[in-house]
Amino acid sequence: MAYLTTLALFALAVLTIYGAYTKTRRYLTIRAFKTHHKCQPPRPLPGSGLIGYRVIKELWTSHRAANSLEKHTAHHRSLGDTWELSFFHVDLIMTISPENIKALLSTQFADFGLSHRLPVFAPLLTGGIFVSDGPAWQHSRALIRPAFTRDRVADLPRLDRHVQRLISQIPVDGTTTVDLMPLFFRLTLDYVTEFLLGESMESLVSGPDSEQQRFEAAFDYVQRQLGGWNTSGWGAWVWPNRRCEEGVRVVHRVVDGYVEKARTKARAARGREAGKEKDAETEAASGGDAKQGKKGAEEKSGRYIFLDELALSTDDPVEMRNEILNIIIAGRDTTASMLTSTFHALARRPDIWARLRAEIAPLEGQPPDYETLRNLKYLRYVMNEMIRLYPPVPANSRQAIRDTTLPHGGGLDGTFPIFVAKGQVVGYSPWSMHRLHATFQPDGEALRPERWADGEGEGEKGIRAGWEFLAFNGGPRICPGQQFALTTLGFAIVRLVQRFARLESRDPEPWTEDISLTAGSKNGAKVVFRV
Numbered sequence: 001m002a003y004l005t006t007l008a009l010f011a012l013a014v015l016t017i018y019g020a021y022t023k024t025r026r027y028l029t030i031r032a033f034k035t036h037h038k039c040q041p042p043r044p045l046p047g048s049g050l051i052g053y054r055v056i057k058e059l060w061t062s063h064r065a066a067n068s069l070e071k072h073t074a075h076h077r078s079l080g081d082t083w084e085l086s087f088f089h090v091d092l093i094m095t096i097s098p099e100n101i102k103a104l105l106s107t108q109f110a111d112f113g114l115s116h117r118l119p120v121f122a123p124l125l126t127g128g129i130f131v132s133d134g135p136a137w138q139h140s141r142a143l144i145r146p147a148f149t150r151d152r153v154a155d156l157p158r159l160d161r162h163v164q165r166l167i168s169q170i171p172v173d174g175t176t177t178v179d180l181m182p183l184f185f186r187l188t189l190d191y192v193t194e195f196l197l198g199e200s201m202e203s204l205v206s207g208p209d210s211e212q213q214r215f216e217a218a219f220d221y222v223q224r225q226l227g228g229w230n231t232s233g234w235g236a237w238v239w240p241n242r243r244c245e246e247g248v249r250v251v252h253r254v255v256d257g258y259v260e261k262a263r264t265k266a267r268a269a270r271g272r273e274a275g276k277e278k279d280a281e282t283e284a285a286s287g288g289d290a291k292q293g294k295k296g297a298e299e300k301s302g303r304y305i306f307l308d309e310l311a312l313s314t315d316d317p318v319e320m321r322n323e324i325l326n327i328i329i330a331g332r333d334t335t336a337s338m339l340t341s342t343f344h345a346l347a348r349r350p351d352i353w354a355r356l357r358a359e360i361a362p363l364e365g366q367p368p369d370y371e372t373l374r375n376l377k378y379l380r381y382v383m384n385e386m387i388r389l390y391p392p393v394p395a396n397s398r399q400a401i402r403d404t405t406l407p408h409g410g411g412l413d414g415t416f417p418i419f420v421a422k423g424q425v426v427g428y429s430p431w432s433m434h435r436l437h438a439t440f441q442p443d444g445e446a447l448r449p450e451r452w453a454d455g456e457g458e459g460e461k462g463i464r465a466g467w468e469f470l471a472f473n474g475g476p477r478i479c480p481g482q483q484f485a486l487t488t489l490g491f492a493i494v495r496l497v498q499r500f501a502r503l504e505s506r507d508p509e510p511w512t513e514d515i516s517l518t519a520g521s522k523n524g525a526k527v528v529f530r531v
Contacts, residue, residue, distance in 0.1 A: 030421065033403055039419040040410030042093060045075060045085040052087025066512050066522055069394055073432040082409025082418065093418065093426045096433035098467035099408045100418075104398045104426060106475030112398035116425055123248055124222055127319060128326035133401075137477075140323060143313065145480050147196055147306040153483045154370035155303075156491060162191045163495045165204040170500075174530045177506040181524035184339040184492075185332065189216065191488060192331035197258050197324065198305035215254045218247035220516070223333070227516035252321065255328075258307060259320045266311035327481075329517060334392040335485045337520035339492055341390035342382075344525040345447055347505035352382060352449060356497045365498055373490050381449035381462075383489055387471045388440070389447060390511070392518045394431035396473070400424050430470040431519075437468040500529040 033039075047054025062068040072094075075083065081097040095101065104112050113133040121131050129140035166187045170178055186203040194200035206212040225244045306327070310320055346353055359378045360368075368376070400420045410416030420426060435444045440451070440463070453462040472479035479485070507526040514522035 030403070030419065034419045037405050037417050037419070039405060040416035042082045042084045042409045042418055043079050043412070045079065045083055048084070048086040052085070055085050055087045066514065068515065069431050069513050069519070072395070072429055073435055076432045076436055080414050082414060091424060093406070093420065093424065095406065095409060095426060095428050096436060097408045098433070098437070100406045101428050101470065102467045102474070103407055104428065105473060105477060108404060109475050111401055111404040112426070113401045114398065116397070116399040120226055123244065124226060124251065125322045125325045128322040130326045130330065141480065143310055143323065144306060144327065146304055146309070148480050148484050150483070152304060153487050156367060156370060158194065159191055159488060159491055160367050160495065162187055162204065163492050167495065167499055169204070170529055172529065172531050174528065177526050177528055179524040179526050180343050181340045181521065185216065185336040187492065188332045188336040188488065189328070192328060196306040196327055196331070198307060199258070211254065214250055218250035222247040222251060223329070223516040251325070255321050255324050256317065258324065259317050262307045262311035262320070263315060263317065265308060266315070269312065330479070331481060331484070333518045335488050337392040337518050338386060338390065338489055340521050340525045341511065342386045342493065343503070343527060344507070344511055344521050345386065347503050347525065347527045349447065350502065353497065353503065356382065356493070360494055360497055363498065368491070368494055370487070373487065373494065376490070376494070378449065379490055379493065381452040383486065384452045385447060385449045388434045388469060391430045391434065391471070392520065394519045395427060395429045397425050397427040400426070433468060433470065439463055439465055439468050500531055502530040503527045504530070
């Protein structure tokens, strides 16, 4: 017994000494790294510390009050571009410095990753382009990029069919209030599913108790759970939510239906190819001439269908489901949120509506083609300004893969580099940066599309924003669907402006944040249209 006690004490002593040694070695390594790179710590957020009770309380209360974006921006006003908050031994660096964001997303891309996202999304998906790094991310991006070529994005008649369905559901009596938000979310869901999956979900023409609208309700609820209180990733495990679990099952069931159809087509295609190869071998042996070669989904259907190509590259249904859900989150929610915020604002600015109608009038009610849409300058100014003020992804983050630095924000004057430890998370806020950066002053909070004018007859020289305008991220991870989103946004605006002479707000409240995995208008866009 004494021998076992002695052995246990010896083992404990060895572990203690080893722990002290590794901590000391780590401390000395970090100190040398900081000295070599001349790093200084960023300014701390008041209330941070070992527990960070004040920080936790503020995060919770601001989330409940739907003013977390405003609070975050206020901290940047008082503390500067870059600061640090601490709670429960977690140190988060927050920045709106374009120089730092450029380092995160581009010049030091290899130093940062997204592995910290996976616990947040885990109940819904376990991989895909927006939660993976390294070869897995490269594989996902290689699959999705061909879907967004110019020719495919420019296929506007397909989009117009869905927009006309939306317009048909808007009252034209000049007195009935309509909330555009649910219509916009159905529009983008229908279009993105047709565009990438080859078959529209048809939610705009489905009934209130249909499978499509059950999917919508489940998808929205799950995202709210994952993006709100559960942002830490703990909620799905520490606070089980049966409604969320059921919502995930509904979402998976619907998406798995698309997946199984694609897998069936892919297996049939492989069978045909195998048969052709066998026939070719037979003909070659008998002196015949046979054409060989693999045909992808684009050759078979006449257009590229992402899901069909995905099924040709993998037969794993979970991998396919993950990729689809990544795309639906990006393609549906971000564009629908932007449309909602845009019409919430336009209903309060008849002057902007009138200028849009004047620019679009030469079309005489006809839908614009892709080049015409791109050349509508004032429309472009409006879209830039709406994305600046209401970015659908108002905050984002990266996690350090190794010990590294950020070029700006350390020391009392914020001019020194900052040390970023391996595993440390750096958050950045397009929402705050778009309001506070000098490029957009002195009226960074104002809605003024003319700030983007190029000077041709506008009476001013327009701004040329760089990294301080982060509409679709940047660097290697720049959004592959950027032109798809802008085209959908612009085309929908044009067709609604063509159809209606005026719109009036029926919501007395200002724009209020509603944050799930994206950010949108809590009150929707309640308006009255007049023809």
